[in-house]
Amino acid sequence: MNPARIRIIAVGKVRKGWVGEGVETYRKRLPGLEIVELRDGGMAREAEAISAELRGGEQLVALCEEGQSYDSLAFAKALEGSGSERLAFVIGGADGLDPALKGRAHWRLSLSPMTFPHELARLLLLEQLYRASSIQQGGPYHRAGA
Numbered sequence: 001m002n003p004a005r006i007r008i009i010a011v012g013k014v015r016k017g018w019v020g021e022g023v024e025t026y027r028k029r030l031p032g033l034e035i036v037e038l039r040d041g042g043m044a045r046e047a048e049a050i051s052a053e054l055r056g057g058e059q060l061v062a063l064c065e066e067g068q069s070y071d072s073l074a075f076a077k078a079l080e081g082s083g084s085e086r087l088a089f090v091i092g093g094a095d096g097l098d099p100a101l102k103g104r105a106h107w108r109l110s111l112s113p114m115t116f117p118h119e120l121a122r123l124l125l126l127e128q129l130y131r132a133s134s135i136q137q138g139g140p141y142h143r144a145g146a
């Protein structure tokens with residue numbers, strides 16, 4: 001997996017230091033992956049800002065509880081299957097993502113049926129992206145069931 005074809009577009013800042021540390025740890029392990037932070041300000045405005053941020057040819061992956069869920073091996077495979085497509089993983093703010101935006105997403109991805117604060121969703125997504133990259137490379141990071 002080439003992390004440079006992945007962007008995370010996230011509404012809201014990471015305010016908790018310990019979450020920020022985790023985000024930075026995994027971001028460094030995924031060189032080239034870009035994180036774009038957008039201001040929070042209501043679902044409709046946020047949806048406009050997200051749409052304006054998306055690049056032509058980039059596939060929108062909306063993070064939402066009700067999306068498709070995977071185990072880590074299947075997620076790694078799904079990412080591999082997306083070939084060289086450029087992916088924008090979009091994380092909503094406190095109000096969540098606009099339903100119309102989710103409706104036009106190429107892929108709706110759930111990290112769990114439970115709801116997480118956006119900061120934790122960012123950290124969990126990064127960790128799973130790193131895990132997927134390690135699985136694809138046959139690295140020792142992923143030990144299923146361990």
Ligand SMILES: C[S@@+](CC[C@H](N)C(=O)[O-])C[C@H]1O[C@@H](n2cnc3c(N)ncnc32)[C@H](O)[C@@H]1O
Binds near residue numbers: 064115116
């Ligand atoms: C606090 S949550 C928003 C909750 C909001 N009440 C809702 O119904 O969407 C903030 C963002 O984190 C992400 N998120 C939270 N839990 C998630 C999960 N289990 N799977 C995927 N994304 C999640 C989503 O992008 C969501 O828009």
